[in-house]
Amino acid sequence: xxxxxxxxxxxxxxxxxxxxxxxxxxxxxxxxxxxxxxxxxxxxxxxxxxxxxxxxxxxxxxxxxxxxxxxxxxxxxxxxxxxxxxxxxxxxxxxxxxxxxxxxxxxxxxxxxxxxxxxxxxxxxxxxxxxxxxxxxxxxxxxxxxxxxxxxxxxxxxxxxxxxxxxxxxxxxxxxxxxxxxxxxxxxxxxxxxxxxxxxxxxxxxxxxxxxxxxxxxxxxxxxxxxxxxxxxxxxxxxxxxxxxxxxxxxxxxxxxxxxxxxxxxxxxxxxxxxxxxxxxxxxxxxxxxxxxxxxxxxxxxxxxxxxxxxxxxxxxxxxxxxxxxxxxxxxxxxxxxxxxxxxxxxxxxxxxxxxxxxxxxxxxxxxxxxxxxxxxxx
Amino acid sequence: xxxxxxxxxxxxxxxxxxxxxxxxxxxxxxxxxxxxxxxxxxxxxxxxxxxxxxxxxxxxxxxxxxxxxxxxxxxxxxxxxxxxxxxxxxxxxxxxxxxxxxxxxxxxxxxxxxxxxxxxxxxxxxxxxxxxxxxxxxxxxxxxxxxxxxxxxxxxxxxxxxxxxxxxxxxxxxxxxxxxxxxxxxxxxxxxxxxxxxxxxxxxxxxxxxxxxxxxxxxxxxxxxxxxxxxxxxxxxxxxxxxxxxxxxxxxxxxxxxxxxxxxxxxxxxxxxxx
Numbered sequence: 001x002x003x004x005x006x007x008x009x010x011x012x013x014x015x016x017x018x019x020x021x022x023x024x025x026x027x028x029x030x031x032x033x034x035x036x037x038x039x040x041x042x043x044x045x046x047x048x049x050x051x052x053x054x055x056x057x058x059x060x061x062x063x064x065x066x067x068x069x070x071x072x073x074x075x076x077x078x079x080x081x082x083x084x085x086x087x088x089x090x091x092x093x094x095x096x097x098x099x100x101x102x103x104x105x106x107x108x109x110x111x112x113x114x115x116x117x118x119x120x121x122x123x124x125x126x127x128x129x130x131x132x133x134x135x136x137x138x139x140x141x142x143x144x145x146x147x148x149x150x151x152x153x154x155x156x157x158x159x160x161x162x163x164x165x166x167x168x169x170x171x172x173x174x175x176x177x178x179x180x181x182x183x184x185x186x187x188x189x190x191x192x193x194x195x196x197x198x199x200x201x202x203x204x205x206x207x208x209x210x211x212x213x214x215x216x217x218x219x220x221x222x223x224x225x226x227x228x229x230x231x232x233x234x235x236x237x238x239x240x241x242x243x244x245x246x247x248x249x250x251x252x253x254x255x256x257x258x259x260x261x262x263x264x265x266x267x268x269x270x271x272x273x274x275x276x277x278x279x280x281x282x283x284x285x286x287x288x289x290x291x292x293x294x295x296x297x298x299x300x301x302x303x304x305x306x307x308x309x310x311x312x313x314x315x316x317x318x319x320x321x322x323x324x325x326x327x328x329x330x331x332x333x334x335x336x337x338x339x340x341x342x343x344x345x346x347x348x349x350x351x352x353x354x355x356x357x358x359x360x361x362x363x364x365x366x367x368x369x370x371x372x373x374x375x376x377x378x379x
Numbered sequence: 380x381x382x383x384x385x386x387x388x389x390x391x392x393x394x395x396x397x398x399x400x401x402x403x404x405x406x407x408x409x410x411x412x413x414x415x416x417x418x419x420x421x422x423x424x425x426x427x428x429x430x431x432x433x434x435x436x437x438x439x440x441x442x443x444x445x446x447x448x449x450x451x452x453x454x455x456x457x458x459x460x461x462x463x464x465x466x467x468x469x470x471x472x473x474x475x476x477x478x479x480x481x482x483x484x485x486x487x488x489x490x491x492x493x494x495x496x497x498x499x500x501x502x503x504x505x506x507x508x509x510x511x512x513x514x515x516x517x518x519x520x521x522x523x524x525x526x527x528x529x530x531x532x533x534x535x536x537x538x539x540x541x542x543x544x545x546x547x548x549x550x551x552x553x554x555x556x557x558x559x560x561x562x563x564x565x566x567x568x569x570x571x572x573x574x575x576x577x578x579x580x581x582x583x584x585x586x587x588x589x590x591x592x593x594x595x596x597x598x599x600x601x602x603x604x605x606x607x608x609x610x611x612x613x614x615x616x617x618x619x620x621x622x623x624x625x626x627x628x629x630x631x632x633x634x635x636x637x638x639x640x641x642x643x644x645x646x647x648x649x650x651x652x653x654x
Contacts, residue, residue, distance in 0.1 A: 230524075233523065233524055233525070233526070234511070234512070234523045234524075234526040235520065235523040235524045235526075237504060237508055237511075237512060238512060238523055240501070240503055240504065241501045241504065241512055244501050244502055244503055244504075245499050245500065245501055245502070247483075247495070247499065248495075248499045248500065248501065248568075249512075250482075250483040250484050250487070251460060251483055251484075251487050251492070251493050252487060252512060252513045252518075252568065252572065253484050253487035253488040253515075253518045253572060254484055254518045255482065255484040255518075255519075256484075258519065258520050259520055259523075262520045
C-alpha cells in the first residue's frame, strides 16, 4: 500500500468514506440542482431560505469541530470560542464593507458608519483590506495570533479547568465591549451589514449564495478530515493523554504547554475561517456574536452531539440549530429555557451525547443477539 | 570534557525551553554517583517537608527509602523530578546536570523516570498505546504529528509487554486493568523511556502476594542497568529486595545501611519500626 492509501484507510473505513461521499453528493449535486434548476413550487425545489439556513449551520458545525478538538479531545473547556469566530467574521466583513464602494447611503468612499462619525479617512488597521487575499490572510492571522498569545500565557501559567473557562469567558466579554464602542472603528453595536459584492459578484443572488454554500460544505469536509488526521496521529493521542493524566504526560518527557498551544491555536484559526464563511451568507456581523452566551452555546452543541466524537460535534451543531430555527419561530420566548433544559437533560441522561447513546443502543442489541445465539445453541 | 558535552551542559544549565527534545546529555557518572542531593530544604507554609536533606545514589544501585508518614519521601521525589523547587540546597544528576533548573519534561528526557504512588496511566488508551506514548523518542509537537512506529520500535514495545506480563492485554484500554496490572503498566512505561534512574513510589501498594513477589524480582533485575530508588511502606517487600536502606525522618536522613543495620538502630526503632 502506498503512503496515501495508508493515510486514507487510517482515517476512515469503507463505510465512513461511503457516508462522506454521500454527503458530498448531497451538498455539491443535489442542493445546487434542487435550488437552481428546479422551478419554484416543484416538489424537489429547495428554497433559498433552506440553503442559507443549512449554510449557516455548516459554519456552526465547523466551529463545533474546533471546539471538540480542544474540549472533547484535549479536555480544555473554552467558553470564548465565539470570539475567534466573530474576529474571523469581522476580518471578512471589513473587506465586504470596502467592496460596497460608493453605493452606501452617503455615497462616500468611506463606510456609512465612518461618515456618520465624521471620520475623513480609514484608520490604519483598515489598510489593504480592499484586497481580498490580504483580508483572507487576516481571517487566519488575527484569531490565530490572539489565541497564540493568550494561550501562551495561560498554559505557561498552568491555568486549568474552570479557571481557564472563566478567563476565556471574560476575554470574549471584554472584546464585545470593545467592539460595541464606535471609536473602535468596527461599526459599534450595528457592526457591518448591507454588503453588496464579493469578488465582483453580487452577494444576494442565488448563484453567489449557492457558491458560498458549496464552499462552506467543502471547508466542513476538509475540517473534518483535518481533525480526523489530528485525532488519529500520535499528536492526537498525546492530546487525549493530557486530558486524562497530564502529570504522566509531563513525566513521560512531553511539554504539555506546546501541545496545548498548538491545538488551541489551530482550533481558533478554524473558528476564524468559519466566521469568514458565515458573514457573507448571513449578511451581518455585530458584537453580539462575541456575547458570552454565544460561546456557551458552542459548548452545548458539542455536549449534545458527544464530546470526543467528530461526527458527534457536527450532529450536535445540526440538531441544536435546526431545533433553534424552528423553536424561535414557533415559541420565540422559550428558546433559552429550552436550550437550558436540553443541556441539563443531556448532562444527566446522555453524558456521551447523541453519539454515545447510539453506541449504547447498538451495544445492547448486539448483546441481546449474542444472548439469543447462546440460548439457541444450548437448546 | 569535549565541546559537544559543554554545549549540552549549557543547554541544560540554561533551562531553555527544550521540552520534548531528545538531548543526549551524557550523564557524567565518572564519580560513580548518579544523583546528588545536598542540604535540600523545602517548606510549605512554615512546615519543613525537607530539612537539609543530603543523599547520594550510586550508578546502578538499588536503594530503598523508608520512613513514617510525613518524613518527606514524596517531597524528595518531587524535588528530583522538578515538580517542587527546593528553597535551598543543590540537586545534581551526574556531575553536570543541575535538576533545579530543568522542567519536569526536561528531567524526564534527561533520564529520570517516576512512578506515582497512585498508578497513573492513560486510561482511555490501550496498553500498547500507553507504552508507545512513553517510548523514548523525539517528543516535540512536529515530530508527534507525523510519527509512525517502525519495526524496531514495535519489537521494543512487545518486549516490554512480555516483561510486565501484559502481552495478552495489549489492545485492552488501560482503564480496565486491575490495580496491580496498572502498577506494572506504569513501570513498563518508565522502562520505555530508557531512564538512568527509576523512582518508584510504593510500587507494590494494592498488589497480591504473587504480584508483589514478581515486582521484587523485577526491581532486582532492573538494578545494575538502571539505578532504582524504591519508596515503600511494605517492610517484607523492602527486606526482600534491599541492599542499602535509607530511613527518612522529619525531612532528613535518620539512618543508612543494610536492612539489618537500620533495623537494629536505636533511633530508627524509636521513631518508626518500634511503633
